Amino acid sequence: xxxxxxxxxxxxxxxxxxxxxxxxxxxxxxxxxxxxxxxxxxxxxxxxxxxxxxxxxxxxxxxxxxxxxxxxxxxxxxxxxxxxxxxxxxxxxxxxxxxxxxxxxxxxxxxxxxxxxxxxxxxxxxxxxxxxxxxxxxxxxx
Amino acid sequence: xxxxxxxxxxxxxxxxxxxxxxxxxxxxxxxxxxxxxxxxxxxxxxxxxxxxxxxxxxxxxxxxxxxxxxxxxxx
Numbered sequence: 443x444x445x446x447x448x449x450x451x452x453x454x455x456x457x458x459x460x461x462x463x464x465x466x467x468x469x470x471x472x473x474x475x476x477x478x479x480x481x482x483x484x485x486x487x488x489x490x491x492x493x494x495x496x497x498x499x500x501x502x503x504x505x506x507x508x509x510x511x512x513x514x515x516x517x518x519x520x521x522x523x524x525x526x527x528x529x530x531x532x533x534x535x536x537x538x539x540x541x542x543x544x545x546x547x548x549x550x551x552x553x554x555x556x557x558x559x560x561x562x563x564x565x566x567x568x569x570x571x572x573x574x575x576x577x578x579x580x581x582x583x584x
Numbered sequence: 585x586x587x588x589x590x591x592x593x594x595x596x597x598x599x600x601x602x603x604x605x606x607x608x609x610x611x612x613x614x615x616x617x618x619x620x621x622x623x624x625x626x627x628x629x630x631x632x633x634x635x636x637x638x639x640x641x642x643x644x645x646x647x648x649x650x651x652x653x654x655x656x657x658x659x
Binding site: 490494514517521524528529531536538540545562 | 611617639648
């Protein structure tokens with residue numbers, strides 16, 4: 443009798459939990475405050491970072507370093523568009539190394555992040571940090 | 585006979601020298617590149633003189649301009 447009641451209760455709780463769990467794609471964009479906090483953390487973690495921006499699902503700038511967030515939005519959109527056009531497929535990550543610096547871009551859970559670093563930055567580490575940042579923003583943990 | 589910690593230190597120093605030499609060569613020999621990563625782990629390189637590569641480098645150049653120099657850098 444007790445076992446049956448526990449099973450019934452467990453079933454109700456499980457259904458409730460899943461119905462409350464937001465779908466990754468349907469989740470609302472994180473707030474600017476949380477994006478700024480995440481970006482500040484990334485900047486602190488990456489000594490080679492010159493600047494970065496976090497973009498929302500519609501390409502809007504949620505947070506950016508410096509004083510020109512609009513330019514970050516426009517130029518990041520141009521970069522991602524050029525990257526998508528290269529092989530007619532959506533890219534997940536971009537890494538461009540030039541003589542003047544390196545550019546990284548990553549898409550994750552509907553969000554995107556772009557970063558500019560000094561030359562010879564540790565690419566895998568930075569991309570890992572950027573992906574972690576977007577994952578936590580997507581989960582609303584910042 | 586050398587003490588064990590001396591051997592260990594020499595070994596570590598040798599590895600550090602190797603790593604430093606590798607990084608030095610990398611700095612000299614590395615050329616600009618544009619690398620794109622797709623779902624499933626596939627990646628593709630685009631040369632600077634290709635159409636797609638040129639667009640990527642132009643877009644990257646704009647972002648580098650927006651970011652500006654590193655804080656604390658001179659010039």
